[in-house]
Amino acid sequence: MFKTLFFAKGQKKFSFFLTDIYIMPKRLYPSLVKKIKSEHRNHLEEKMVNSGAHEMKKICEDLEHRYHVSGKDLMGLGTSCIALKYGRDEVIKVCSKHIKYFHCSKTTSARDFQKNMKPLQPELLPMKDIIYDGKDFFVYVQDRCQPLSKKSKISRRDFADIIGIIQAIFSQGLLVGQLKPKNLGYWSSQGERRQLVLFDYHSMHNLHDRMKSKTQWWHSLDKSLEYYCRSFSKGKTSSLEKFRQYIRTVKSKDYDREKVNRLLDKAQEEVLSH
Numbered sequence: 186m187f188k189t190l191f192f193a194k195g196q197k198k199f200s201f202f203l204t205d206i207y208i209m210p211k212r213l214y215p216s217l218v219k220k221i222k223s224e225h226r227n228h229l230e231e232k233m234v235n236s237g238a239h240e241m242k243k244i245c246e247d248l249e250h251r252y253h254v255s256g257k258d259l260m261g262l263g264t265s266c267i268a269l270k271y272g273r274d275e276v277i278k279v280c281s282k283h284i285k286y287f288h289c290s291k292t293t294s295a296r297d298f299q300k301n302m303k304p305l306q307p308e309l310l311p312m313k314d315i316i317y318d319g320k321d322f323f324v325y326v327q328d329r330c331q332p333l334s335k336k337s338k339i340s341r342r343d344f345a346d347i348i349g350i351i352q353a354i355f356s357q358g359l360l361v362g363q364l365k366p367k368n369l370g371y372w373s374s375q376g377e378r379r380q381l382v383l384f385d386y387h388s389m390h391n392l393h394d395r396m397k398s399k400t401q402w403w404h405s406l407d408k409s410l411e412y413y414c415r416s417f418s419k420g421k422t423s424s425l426e427k428f429r430q431y432i433r434t435v436k437s438k439d440y441d442r443e444k445v446n447r448l449l450d451k452a453q454e455e456v457l458s459h
């Protein structure tokens with residue numbers, strides 16, 4: 186396509202192709218593959234490039250056309266999921282169905298996943314809208330939050346929020362694989378205070394099943410708690426220590442949900458008290 190410009194003074198005329206000044210948007214799928222490879226994200230490469238490429242390409246084309254996102258909107262790469270900027274306040278997440286949640290559940294319906302996680306709000310950042318539910322992938326919209334930096338010291342309120350997240354998960358008879366800082370973020374819903382929430386719960390599974398199938402079912406959670414205790418240098422955490430001791434030693438048949446709830450209540454009080 187040609188455009189012609191006339192300069193007022195010498196009426197000098199020159200023409201150029203529109204494409205010379207109009208930068209084509211970066212295509213989503215090729216940009217994604219490039220980023221996955223350059224950052225050596227082997228898990229994502231396995232799930233989105235080596236297999237599942239056909240479905241993934243279609244999803245990317247659809248997102249470009251219907252949601253006007255492009256390669257420049259790529260923001261976060263995980264092990265099963267990629268996040269794209271969507272407007273100022275939201276992200277679109279394209280997630281593989283090869284995640285622990287679906288390995289452990291009866292269906293692979295993303296809507297069931299969304300519904301089953303509802304009782305855990307607001308400690309879990311909601312999947313606001315499922316925009317695609319396919320064979321190997323699902324896509325959802327989530328509020329954008331500010332991921333917790335590994336460098337920052339956590340405040341009393343942050344630590345109490347983390348304990349609240351664990352309490353919400355255990356009270357539903359569930360367990361999450363990764364409660365690491367990279368999966369927690371600051372978020373506030375309208376009119377509410379800014380709080381720490383869990384935005385990645387793709388590894389959620391049944392607590393009792395896990396207790397029966399894996400002796401050290403508590404290991405990953407305990408490691409994360411050890412890390413948070415170290416970053417939180419401000420005070421007593423003896424009830425949290427009791428909770429850690431309890432989950433390390435309790436037999437599945439003796440597990441007492443009420444006791445866990447009480448210990449975590451006390452742990453929150455302790456952390457918040459001066």
Ligand SMILES: Nc1ncnc2c1ncn2[C@@H]1O[C@H](COP(=O)(O)OP(=O)(O)O)[C@@H](O)[C@H]1O
Nearest residue numbers: 261262263264265266268328329330384385387
């Ligand atoms: N709601 C969100 N707000 C901001 N960044 C996000 C959000 N969700 C995901 N991300 C970014 O995308 C990355 C991958 O998403 P995540 O949900 O953690 O998937 P995975 O299960 O693959 O780890 C995160 O580490 C983070 O950088």
Ligand SMILES: [Mg+2]
Nearest residue numbers: 263367368385
């Ligand atoms: Mg993650």
